[in-house]
Amino acid sequence: MVVGCVPGIYHPGMSFTVAEPTGDRVEDYRRLVAQAAALIEGEPDRVANAANLSALIYQSLPEVNWAGFYFAVGDELVVGPFQGKPACVRIAFGKGVCGTAAATRTTQLVPDVHAFPGHIACDADSRSEIVVPLVRDDTVIGVLDLDSPRPGRFDTVDRDGLEAVARVFLDALSPGDAL
Structure with a gap:
């Protein structure tokens, strides 16, 4: 048994495979949301x-x-876990695409x-860019x-799918975990 793993519960990193695209983006997002839920099932730690x-x-x-993720600290966003090139560390609410999403509490879809x-x-x-706000108990x-390096990469299919992934993330948080 791997240290820190609970028998009988799915554990990320243990033969987890990313699904190949089907060509149907709505179906691909349905599968991504299901994979996201399975990947974090039973794990309340936000990081x-x-x-x-x-x-x-x-x-x-x-x-x-x-x-990746930015987490709210006071009136700014601080970079959290991500994949890609090094990122801006702090972004004020209302500034840039991320800060606008946080300030308005609406997904920003920027072609x-x-x-x-x-x-x-x-x-x-x-x-x-697309940015989905994470709102829990009426708090961002x-x-x-x-x-994306491609202009117009994201659309409403991405918005709907990523908002569903965000809900999976929020639902997994520990009770009262509001950063």
Whole structure:
């Protein structure tokens, strides 16, 4: 038995395979959400879950050059677990795409980051972005952020799928875990 693993419970990293795309993006997201739920089932730690979900998303979605979490600390977002190039460490609420998602509590779907007023360029290769706010008990606790080098990479299918992944993350948190 692996130290720290509970017998009879699925444990990430033990023969977990990322599903191959089917060509049907709605179905692919349905499968991604199911994989996300299985991956973090029974684990209430937000950092562990954010790390595993970042890796799952990054490995599952094509044309993504950054996938990860920022967590709210006071009136700013602080980088959490992610996959991709090094990131901006702190982003104020209301600034850039991530800060706008946190301040408005709405998913930001940005087909061209260069056209977004106040965009913060953490990676010069990123051309489009989607950011899903993480709201628990009426409090913004962070955001789920994805970038792509392809303009127009993200659409409403991605929005719906990533909002479902965010719900899986939020549902797994320990009671009262609001950063």
